[in-house]
Amino acid sequence: MEYLFHPYILVGVLLATAIAIYNRLRTNPALPDLPWLNTREGEWFTRLRARFRSTLNYKQTVHQAYEQYSAKDQSCIIPDISGAEIVLPVSSIQWLINQPDSVLSSEESHKLLLQTEYTFVHPFVVGNPLHHETIRNELTRQLSAVTADIVDELSVALDEIWGINTAEWKEVCVFDTAMDMIARISNRVFVGLPLCRDAALLGHGKGFATAMAVSAAVLKQSPALLRPLLGPIVTIPNRTHTKGYARIVRPEIERRQRLLNDTSVDKEKRIGETEPNDFLQWTIRRARESGIPVENDADIIAERILAVNFAAIHTSTFSITNAIFDLLASDPSLTYVDQLRDEVSIVLTEDSGTWTKQGVAKLIKIDSALRESSRIGSFLGLGLGRIVVTPEGTTAPNGTFCPYGSKISVPTNGLHNDPLQYPDALIYQPLRFSTQRKSQSQGDGCGDQGAIAEDYVKQANLSFVSTSPTYHAFGHGRHACPGRFFAANELKLLLAHMLLKYEFEMLPSRPESKWLGPTLVPPMKATIKIRRRAR
Numbered sequence: 001m002e003y004l005f006h007p008y009i010l011v012g013v014l015l016a017t018a019i020a021i022y023n024r025l026r027t028n029p030a031l032p033d034l035p036w037l038n039t040r041e042g043e044w045f046t047r048l049r050a051r052f053r054s055t056l057n058y059k060q061t062v063h064q065a066y067e068q069y070s071a072k073d074q075s076c077i078i079p080d081i082s083g084a085e086i087v088l089p090v091s092s093i094q095w096l097i098n099q100p101d102s103v104l105s106s107e108e109s110h111k112l113l114l115q116t117e118y119t120f121v122h123p124f125v126v127g128n129p130l131h132h133e134t135i136r137n138e139l140t141r142q143l144s145a146v147t148a149d150i151v152d153e154l155s156v157a158l159d160e161i162w163g164i165n166t167a168e169w170k171e172v173c174v175f176d177t178a179m180d181m182i183a184r185i186s187n188r189v190f191v192g193l194p195l196c197r198d199a200a201l202l203g204h205g206k207g208f209a210t211a212m213a214v215s216a217a218v219l220k221q222s223p224a225l226l227r228p229l230l231g232p233i234v235t236i237p238n239r240t241h242t243k244g245y246a247r248i249v250r251p252e253i254e255r256r257q258r259l260l261n262d263t264s265v266d267k268e269k270r271i272g273e274t275e276p277n278d279f280l281q282w283t284i285r286r287a288r289e290s291g292i293p294v295e296n297d298a299d300i301i302a303e304r305i306l307a308v309n310f311a312a313i314h315t316s317t318f319s320i321t322n323a324i325f326d327l328l329a330s331d332p333s334l335t336y337v338d339q340l341r342d343e344v345s346i347v348l349t350e351d352s353g354t355w356t357k358q359g360v361a362k363l364i365k366i367d368s369a370l371r372e373s374s375r376i377g378s379f380l381g382l383g384l385g386r387i388v389v390t391p392e393g394t395t396a397p398n399g400t401f402c403p404y405g406s407k408i409s410v411p412t413n414g415l416h417n418d419p420l421q422y423p424d425a426l427i428y429q430p431l432r433f434s435t436q437r438k439s440q441s442q443g444d445g446c447g448d449q450g451a452i453a454e455d456y457v458k459q460a461n462l463s464f465v466s467t468s469p470t471y472h473a474f475g476h477g478r479h480a481c482p483g484r485f486f487a488a489n490e491l492k493l494l495l496a497h498m499l500l501k502y503e504f505e506m507l508p509s510r511p512e513s514k515w516l517g518p519t520l521v522p523p524m525k526a527t528i529k530i531r532r533r534a535r
């Protein structure tokens, strides 16, 4: 018996008890009595061990949540090392998105996920998200106007990053090169020329996006009590990149503010030849109109643009990386690459060699390929995350009581890959949605106006940006990604140009995406071989 009192054993027991108590406490609020995935009957510390099992095998966990519970109108709990969340049935999606922000909060869910209190230098920027409005309004409405800029920037970026050598094959890392292109094209619209080509500025934009993802993940996994201590340490790179980005754009912000404030000369001269039509200018104007003095602070404006960089860069890079690997690993005899390339050539010829927003809308096969890759490989294991913020809690339509403070979501990856929702769901079919859109538009053409309009809506519902209860790569409902119209325009143009300008070596198999906890990350190191096509 004496060995039981050995200091090592005592320390071990104390530690295990402390962890068990801590985990018991952090499962605050008391969750409803639902099945906990990955627990085993009779096992010691089974909930604690379940957290590790889920974290290490998220794919299987999400699919179990979907197949055994969510698809059958039942709820369950997924525990992982950062907490435990209630996974609701997919039948409750309409209810979930209809709840007011005072009941289910998307903002609180983002704050928790991104640990914004620590990861941003001025958390005010996310607490008062003026840039969401700028994305919803100016950015989306100005898509026609900025299409020429996007095409110009992506052409230059492709030439520089993938090269123009038509004689030799070149090996490129898809993820890294795509991220370089996305950062540059996006910043062309965010801050304009010449800043969008400033290597240091792009380095800070990409660096911040990566630092955010890493520091938020570390903080989310650590005990809340330790976060005030850990926060300032793990977010050193965030601050370095925020300050670096601000240092580079500040002179331009102040120059534009001076021009807008200067009333001594006429409007044209105050702003230059013509007023810049980019996100920075819209932000400066919105800040002036907001009536909130601090909004005009150059550091706040710069951090807003950086927040938009964060929202845009990784998400869009993940999408295009998945689309490229899926296409190149498809069966060559199915000629998907050629079919997509032909579509691009036809649209470009029809539009006399110039890209317009209307021309981009005609790329329905490219659109379908992007939607298909996002269906199969969306980074969201669980989607539509919300935190219950109403003090009395709320009850989902299947009767699951979700207490105040609990996190709820639905198993997006399971749903997106369900053969009952998508025939042959596990088979990549880039033309899945364009074929459906085409068959819908091939009515007899004699329908009344109402039927034609209905047909149009049905077709649009299958586009890349269109969210639904069975497709939430961009979320769904009023908190669905406001940047998706810009992202889709940019990605369709980028993929179109890649196909038009380059030959690709097909791949024998698809490099695997990896689960990092609940996030599905595309291959970040895998390479492909490309060669510039001779004109």
Ligand code: HEM
Pocket (backbone or CB within 6 Å): 106, 107, 110, 131, 132, 135, 308, 311, 312, 313, 315, 316, 319, 380, 383, 384, 385, 472, 473, 474, 475, 476, 478, 479, 480, 481, 482, 483, 484, 486, 487
């Ligand atoms: C393919 C690229 C993109 C994907 C897959 C994507 C995906 C998402 C998802 C899943 C959400 C969460 C929706 C929810 O909470 O239910 C979201 C939110 C958001 N996205 Fe995107 N996004 C992309 C590109 C962009 C771009 C380019 C921008 C900015 C220009 C942007 C800005 C935002 C913002 C501001 C939110 C928060 C919206 C809110 O809370 O109301 N995203 N995005």
